[in-house]
Amino acid sequence: MNTWLFIGKKLLEGIPLVLGVTLVSFMLMVHFGPDLTYSLLSKNASPEAINEIRSVLGYDQPFWQRYLHYLSELLRFDFGLSMVKDQPVSTMLQEAMPVSLLLMLPGFVLGNLLALVLASKAAQHRGQWQDKTIMAVAVMGMSISFLIVIIGFQLIFSSSYGLNWFPVRGWQVFDAEGHFSWLAYAKYVTVPTLAIVFVSLGYNTRFYRAVLVEELNKDHVTTARAFGHGPGAIQYKYMLKNALVPITTRVLFSIPLVVISGSLLIESYFGIPGIGMVTYDAIVAGDQPVLKAIVGLTAVLFVAVLTGAEILYRWFDPRIALK
Known part of the structure; x- marks a missing residue:
């Protein structure tokens, strides 16, 4: 087709x-x-x-x-005026979306990449101390509330009781001349990124390990091992490549939840003017035009994710296109 x-x-x-x-x-x-x-x-x-x-x-x-x-x-993409701020809802979302992407993208990417590396290491040493240690850390990350993690990292890195290295609240990423400052961006995004990575590592590592362990028990991996392929080739060529379909599914389907749910908690806590903060203010104030826009666009985003996932499935595994 x-x-x-x-x-x-x-x-x-x-x-x-x-x-x-x-x-x-x-x-x-x-x-x-x-x-x-x-x-x-x-x-x-x-x-x-x-x-x-x-x-x-x-x-x-x-x-x-x-x-x-x-x-x-x-x-x-015209949702009228906000009932609270008396400005076009589309303008509010267009201004907030880049902020949320800049805020959530580093933690989202690092969380998935580190989880994949740790899951590969755990699957490679299945049942050994490396596997048990990684899984113990993953369970610990899953058992702690996201809000507790945010507060903990904020106290450690952004308060006078801790290191006090990074700003507590706000999003001042532009210099005096109005240019985007990478240094200021690094300061404001570090603590939220650490919190996102800490929490996402637990869930992602357990899922990716389960997928890789399932591939480890399949016939093509046993055959590759019998033909003398090394652990590295088996891990990345035969296991990871065949596990890309479920891995892609988890990554893509996390995008709408990360942009809306995750950013809502982080942005409302740190006072960052992204989609999450706009959503939080709309919920508190009962701003229906904003809430209707966010719900509708989230549904459209899910459809786009479904379509993108199907395309990537066919690319990773051409056999899917023949079904």
């Missing part, structure tokens, strides 16, 4: 997912959610003012008409 036709097919298959997620979220947030009319008015508002606000909020329209309007906003 032609690659572009395949991509188009997968995107079409993802439409029901987007419709389902957006429909459920729209019903919960808007249809069954709180009536925001009186939160935007004074106590003694006139009937005319009440009707005007309800018209602006769309409460005078049928449910399906409001939902279709929401879908059209999603297609146009």
